[in-house]
Amino acid sequence: MIKKSKQFIVAAAVSAACLAGAFGPAQAAEEQYFMLPSYRVGPYGANGAAWYGGFIDYLSYVNMKGGIDGVQIAWDECETEYNNAKGVECYERLKAKAKAAPGPIHVMSTGISYALVDKTAADKLPLAMMGYGLTMAVDGSVFPWAFPLVTTYQMQASAIIKFLKDKNAGSLAGKKIVYLYHDSAYGKEPILALEAESRLNKFELVQIPVAHPGNEQGAQWQRIRQEKPDYVIMWGWGVMNMTALKTAQKMGFPREKMIGSWWAGSEEDVVPAGDAAKGYMSATWNVSGKGVPLIADIEKTVYGGGKGNLSDKSKLGTILYNRGVSAAVLSVESIRAAQAKYGKGKAMNPEQVRWGMENLNLDDARLKALGATGLLPEVKTSCDNHEGSGKVKLQQWDGSKWVVLSDWLEGNKALIHPLFQADAKKYAKEKGITPRDCAAEAKKK
């Protein structure tokens, strides 16, 4: 009986809504528009499909729960194939639509984000680079529109060193660490940070580059065998990760002493390596699995309602899927923060969204309310800190799933952040940018 009356109410509500739609005055629906220059084909298509699948699923989830305080989310995808020129084309194509009420722009590619940093600043659109991209944009005084949210390669490298230090009773003095990296912008960014750490902690750092794509690493691992390092820190991407794990197995280097970056620590990296990946560790700024209430709820609500974005549902709950969800959570929360200041239930303009991203305070209480406790670290941003967290967890592959080894570990901020500021200062000089005065802005508030 109760069920029936419920059905009736729903039916009545639906028909009322239809009538209102048909006859009532057309209400200007508030809408926040996300442009998604995504990639689902090409060499990294599998990664992109999982990440953007998670991102879009969360946006659908928010819409199904009534939007951001009533503001519905709309989005368009545009295929970039991880190609810089195509990414720029997509951005230019969609930006006119995003001018009124944009969501943060996510491109999931370091190359494309580099090309967009200047363009978004000129167009005044917020650019988010979560765990990739131009890391010196942490300094918001030079980069008001770019946000390397959550954490950066440098802070991650520093956190990994911290993890190793804790493992070795607080000292790495006299140890030897090999840094094996993809010879591109992505692999080179952490070098300065690691060099600074090696001076501070007195360990020996050996740098070994791997040329793109990295499907042949015999020479590199031969060298590693000669060097006999205590640990190998690996900044790999795509096929390079699988090859490294397999070659390490062949050369007899223990996988338990290899630590990858967060782009070298997804299911896509370890599953193809099979047995060779067992015991391998990696950093991550989000956990995997469906154990997090939010992910389980997305599966129930979005996939239950037949609106899921993944064509391959087995990707649900993988590292990259959950990372997409985390990125979407941060984007939506930024808009919520902006709404709290500029008016609830209204679509936010670019300047307001930017303010929201710069004054984001995603604490444990809020994460709990979202059902995302433990999914991602707390994030609190400000004008001079567009990163907001700098924390990662360490996880280990047990042959079938990622097992989390540590709590959130923060890199050595006092050591790393001055490096960003120095880089940003140089950049501002080259480009002729006058930095904002963060201290004065903070005082005004």
Add this chain to the structure above:
Amino acid sequence: MFYRETGQFKTSYGADQQIFPIRQDRIGIVLLLAVAFVGVPALGSEYFFSAILIPFLIFSLAALGLNILTGYAGQLSLGSAAFMAVGAYAAYNFQVRVEGMPVLVSFVLAGLTAAGVGILFGLPSLRIKGFYLAVATLAAQFFIVWCLTKFPYLSNDSSSGVISVPGVSILGFDFDTPRSKYLLVLTLVTLLALAAKNMVRSTTGRAWMAVRDMDVAAEVIGIRLMHTKLLAFAVSSFYCGVAGALYAFCYLGSVEPDGFSLDMSFRILFMIIVGGVGSILGSFLGAAFILLLPIFLDIVLPALSELLHLPFDGATVSHIQLMVFGALIMFFLVVEPHGLARLWQIAKEKLRLWPFPH
């Protein structure tokens, strides 16, 4: 009818030797330039400039460079993207390291640097030919990208190896909007294209074509092979170098060595094959075909699938786009192996007889 040159008498050598001897061609080119310089800037949108026209012009210039080398001088090269990289990085270094260096001068110096590197990698062409030479220029492709990655000095010690170029400003005027950048690129490309058109019908161009058609015969009639081939490498690399500098300064704004990959060299080669080997016009047509067709399909296909109620998601549309694109390339090459430029030539011949074909 449209192309009848009856009644156009030439009374001086000058008139007979001008670039476009037929009046209709002259009117056509003036109209085209008027549209490009006045009409398009007045009407085009920002998207049109920064995502379509600027890359189209830049890649036309690069294709033009390769066409000089491959189409006119007959030396197959797979290193065009690498020479663009040399241009981009050279222009950046001249700008950043030399205080007060005018942008245009650094573009020219970038072209000259690329020309120097081109001559160096052109040396093997004196001994090897055809596909073997292509392999030798492949070495340039890998060596230059490796070099730019390896030596931090070349990227001004940027910690990531990516360079982010300073703004373009000439005589106090800032080229910071897409429209002004388009006009700058258009001016440079027009000047260089006219220069190329003139060059290929000069002594130099005739020497190139003689070498292309049969180098032994060319040597017998007194053409210096080394000089001719290396000049072709130098001029070609100069064009590619300027295109690379424009690519960095007027299009992307920040570039990394990996962006100038072998894939890009192949795309430039496809542009001249589809457009027409040994044709200035072909370089432009080919660049338009290879660059713009995918974008066109990308915009049309989703709308089409929605109209026909086909259940395509984003990835499927991208796959279909690749297939259609590939099929179209094959179609054009089967129908007209000499490229799109040849189609235009046939059209002109038909128009000359129209409406009374034999």
